[in-house]
Amino acid sequence: MNSEKETFQPKNTASKSLFYRFSQLVGFLLGARVFVAALLTFALYVSTFFLFNQEESLRNFVFDFKVHGIIFCTVLSILAGGIINQFYDFEKDHIMKPFRTRIQSFIQQKYFLYAYLGLSIISLGVAWMISHRVFVFFVIYQFFMWFYSHKLSRILIINNLTFVSLTLYPFFGMMVYYETFSMKVFLMAIFLFLILLSIDITKDTLTKSVDKTFGYTTIPNYFKTNITKIIMISLLIITMAVSMKIIARTGVSGFMGYYFAGGLFIIILCIYLFLDYSRRSKSATLNILRLWVFIGIIAMLLNGIESKI
Structure with missing residues (x-):
């Protein structure tokens, strides 16, 4: 033994x-x-x-x-x-x-x-x-x-703006490196900034009580629920306006054209979900917006490959 x-x-x-x-x-x-x-x-x-x-x-x-x-x-x-x-x-x-x-x-x-x-x-x-x-x-x-x-x-607010800015900082560096300054790139940057900002604020709505406990002053735990709703829905409406501007002014085509056109319906869906303001609807909004950012990367890749062929 x-x-x-x-x-x-x-x-x-x-x-x-x-x-x-x-x-x-x-x-x-x-x-x-x-x-x-x-x-x-x-x-x-x-x-x-x-x-x-x-x-x-x-x-x-x-x-x-x-x-x-x-x-x-x-x-x-x-x-x-x-x-x-x-x-x-x-x-x-x-x-x-x-x-x-x-x-x-x-x-x-x-x-x-x-x-x-x-x-x-x-x-x-x-x-x-x-x-x-x-x-x-x-x-x-x-x-x-x-x-x-x-x-x-x-x-408050500085946290969201800084987080999104740091996420986009490397892309800004590449834009400066290649000196790619155009209305198309500028509008796309605004669109992505607004989407990422919406994602970050939505994420804060899910961690509202914990953030408050540990001293993180966020939009959801500082403002009342109705004000937070107004801020989020306003951001999404502005994002829709920028998306329509990109379609009308820059002449995007191919997969990127489909992406921005489809994005209008995605944003409307997110607005509808956010009006409910339940934990389930907020989680769904967060996941949909994150997925849409990833789909945007794939659309840019496919659009680029199509243009290079």
Whole structure:
């Protein structure tokens, strides 16, 4: 019997160790928000090649290592931003995201900070090798991501505007890099800004009580329900107006034309759902808007491929 116990004990210990290491990996991936970073990277490549850089061939784009370096720095900065954000939001996430917090508990918080510093330093180091201007661009980006997590995320309206601006900051950098200034790009940027702002405010309606408990002053927990409804519906109506402007003034066609035309019906649906203001309808609105952003990326990709053929 003793020999049997001794035989099976190492296997049991090995399986526990493997589970622990796997949990650490998953915890780090969730803490760094790797999946969000992957989606933003995909969106950045699609928009860079098919929207900002319409004259360069695919071959030249593939071998443009400066662009790849900038996107690499962006990815590392986003990962670092996700880590520092979860560090400051740990107590709030403990209530709102208990499963993720449980997985992250396999890693001590100090290791998340080490990862944050490491990713930030590597990003800035690569940026310095590209150019001094790129280095300054990412210093500003990383500073405001830290400052948002540390202070701005708790300030009314500033929190939403800063979050959306930081999400779009890398795309703005690529627009400046390629000097792509046009009415079409400007209107698309406004459209995306309004959609992301609507998503962020809708998300705040679902975390209203927890945000208030931990000192995050958001639109839903500062204003009354009716005012929050008016703000959200107004944003969606303005988004519809911008979408119609894009269709009428910029002459978008193909998949992007279908996307903006279909977006009018999607926004009407979201307005209808938000009038109900139940938790279920707010969750549905949030998921629909998030899905529509992803569909927009795919539409841009397909539209770009169609135009290149």
